[in-house]
Amino acid sequence: ETGVTQSPTHLIKTRGQQVTLRCSSQSGHNTVSWYQQALGQGPQFIFQYYREEENGRGNFPPRFSGLQFPNYSSELNVNALELDDSALYLCASSLAAGTSQETQYFGPGTRLLVL
């Protein structure tokens, strides 16, 4: 396995609620990226954190926010949940040095259902 863990594995929320998803990166990795995968589609990039700073963001509204901690683990927070936020949320860790980045390794994901 990749050594990337995510919690919780499954979650059910209602519209308007807030959710926090967690990711522990592989040992030695300093970069975490988050992706949203709707049913039947490919993953879509949400944002990336490198050394506790946001290092790139996809086309997601500000109610999607994140954090990276000194141990390089990360959180994804989503406020004011909408039905369309129902998806598999994947985090991927990698080692970045300067402008180069090694392979991203994915965690098992968190399945979020918004009712």
Add this chain to the structure above:
Amino acid sequence: RKEVEQDPGPFNVPEGATVAFNCTYSNSASQSFFWYRQDCRKEPKLLMSVYSSGNEDGRFTAQLNRASQYISLLIRDSKLSDSATYLCVVINAGNMLTFGGGTRLMVKP
């Protein structure tokens, strides 16, 4: 138009068949290219990188055509265990992965 496009399939093939998937990308400045495999209800896993010179890993061959902006994956002698969704992935500046929608392969006995 999506940045990375794939035929969603499904491709239904018998064991032992050869199957090919193509993928097109729209950003001519794209820097790196990959194929990922995703099993049902699992996370994507890197299958192989793709280079202009072409590269082979056992039964799998990947090819990049920069002029036409397409990427291909060829699977020879298909096995039942090859059944999965194959995701074409492109990296542009900033190291973010841009995924295609995936092509579903079902290998039947």
